[in-house]
Amino acid sequence: MTATGAVWRNWGRTESANPLRVERPATPGAVQRAVAAAAASGLRVKPVGASHSFSGIAAAPGVQLDLTDVSGVFDADVATGRVTLGAGTRLHHLPHLLAPYGLAMPNMGDIDRQTIAGATSTGTHGTGLRFGGLATQIVAAKLVTGTGELITVSETGNARLLPAVRIGLGALGVLVELTLQLVPRFVLQAAERSEPLDAVLEDWMTRVAGADHFEFYWFPHTRTALTKTNTRLPGDAPRNPLRRVSRWFGDELLANGVYRGICAVGRLAPPTTPAFARLIERVTGHRDFSDFSPSVFTTHRAVRFREMEYALPLEAVPDAFREVRALIERKGWRISFPIEVRAAASDDNWLSTASGRRTGYIAVHRYYREDPREYFSAVEQVMRGYDGRPHWGKMHSRTAEELRELYPRFDDFLRVRDELDPERRFANPYLDRVLGA
Numbered sequence: 001m002t003a004t005g006a007v008w009r010n011w012g013r014t015e016s017a018n019p020l021r022v023e024r025p026a027t028p029g030a031v032q033r034a035v036a037a038a039a040a041s042g043l044r045v046k047p048v049g050a051s052h053s054f055s056g057i058a059a060a061p062g063v064q065l066d067l068t069d070v071s072g073v074f075d076a077d078v079a080t081g082r083v084t085l086g087a088g089t090r091l092h093h094l095p096h097l098l099a100p101y102g103l104a105m106p107n108m109g110d111i112d113r114q115t116i117a118g119a120t121s122t123g124t125h126g127t128g129l130r131f132g133g134l135a136t137q138i139v140a141a142k143l144v145t146g147t148g149e150l151i152t153v154s155e156t157g158n159a160r161l162l163p164a165v166r167i168g169l170g171a172l173g174v175l176v177e178l179t180l181q182l183v184p185r186f187v188l189q190a191a192e193r194s195e196p197l198d199a200v201l202e203d204w205m206t207r208v209a210g211a212d213h214f215e216f217y218w219f220p221h222t223r224t225a226l227t228k229t230n231t232r233l234p235g236d237a238p239r240n241p242l243r244r245v246s247r248w249f250g251d252e253l254l255a256n257g258v259y260r261g262i263c264a265v266g267r268l269a270p271p272t273t274p275a276f277a278r279l280i281e282r283v284t285g286h287r288d289f290s291d292f293s294p295s296v297f298t299t300h301r302a303v304r305f306r307e308m309e310y311a312l313p314l315e316a317v318p319d320a321f322r323e324v325r326a327l328i329e330r331k332g333w334r335i336s337f338p339i340e341v342r343a344a345a346s347d348d349n350w351l352s353t354a355s356g357r358r359t360g361y362i363a364v365h366r367y368y369r370e371d372p373r374e375y376f377s378a379v380e381q382v383m384r385g386y387d388g389r390p391h392w393g394k395m396h397s398r399t400a401e402e403l404r405e406l407y408p409r410f411d412d413f414l415r416v417r418d419e420l421d422p423e424r425r426f427a428n429p430y431l432d433r434v435l436g437a
Helices: 029-038 091-101 116-122 159-165 197-200 204-210 244-268 270-283 294-297 314-331 373-384 400-404 408-421 430-437
Strands: 002-004 022-023 045-048 062-064 073-077 084-086 138-144 152-153 172-181 187-197 213-218 226-233 287-292 305-312 339-344 359-367
Touching: 029 045, 029 062, 029 138, 029 152, 029 172, 029 287, 045 172, 073 091, 073 197, 084 091, 084 400, 091 116, 091 294, 116 172, 138 159, 152 159, 172 294, 187 197, 197 204, 197 226, 197 314, 204 213, 204 314, 287 294, 294 314, 305 314, 305 373, 314 339, 314 359, 314 373, 359 373, 400 408, 400 430, 408 430
Parallel strands: 022 062, 045 062
Antiparallel strands: 002 022, 073 084, 084 172, 138 152, 138 172, 187 226, 187 287, 213 226, 213 339, 305 359, 339 359
16 A cells, blocks of 8 residues: 655654655565665655654655554464564554463563564663563564565574664664564562652662562652562462552543643643642552553553653662752753653663663653753763663664764674665664764
């Protein structure tokens, strides 16, 4: 299916593009034909997933490929736990798709609107020191290269390319299939608490090491951390899910409905923000519940925001966080969105933000109708001091020259790019900045 291009905007309203045409291929062969046609016309090609990246990584000035129809389970082996998915499969569809096989992703982030290809290609991650980002689950992939060739990359074929392809930024080709190593379906026991922020920072290393999954949020202008500790249980463990009324009240009415109003008021009257933050601090109570993992890992986010996230050496998180807190106080900023702190295992994917080191993540946000530039730029300067690596799908200002110093295999990735996309068929302004033209 081909259509004349219209204006495309991402979810956070940070990026837009006006592609010359939009194509919606339904098969790998159709993707190959789309890439060949673009090449014949001298156009660049970009696949788009759920448009949930805040950076310009998916912006398509030439041909935009909508892979919605390249989705679903293509193959499943329950004995090995390996499942092959279409690249356009949305994460929130996976619980239903995987239920017949009794399988689940080992870890997930807190948002599930993305496609599997978009989430892995940008380095999306969850939290938990024994678990890598979503891309570490990839054991094989099929992609269409810049020359129009359909290739398979796996542990047994083109294995040398796998550490590059897992987090390829859309620069190496159009992913059409991904095979994931999954695990038997499991239950998570969730404990959500309000705790003194200083105590959580002091015990950071102990908390992340002692839990299967630990993270916390902090609303600026308060002294409280909202912690989440999830413990893994077998799939047949008793479940005590949140009741429908409780989930609606906490996750919809307060977290989305009321909070949207708070953000809107704070934008028009910034001095009200600290009072609202302290109100949230008071009304946020303790919750204990258990359910199948996707229902605990993920949360519905309806309030639009803009985000920048940096990956730091794990042990640097408390000091870096304290610097950001002091920065907000010193500047007198009124910040309505919380700061989120998570952790992940080291991995060996070349452009993974956790490549070669156990990693902590600090993410800052602003309501989408507020200008984030001053806040994000100042926080970015703090993160530079800790060898911070920016999330590829979130806002940042780093360039290829700077990023080369942060990734030991950066030039190896560029050599693979030269091999798979010699004419830069999949380039766009963002990739020109972070990888070089």
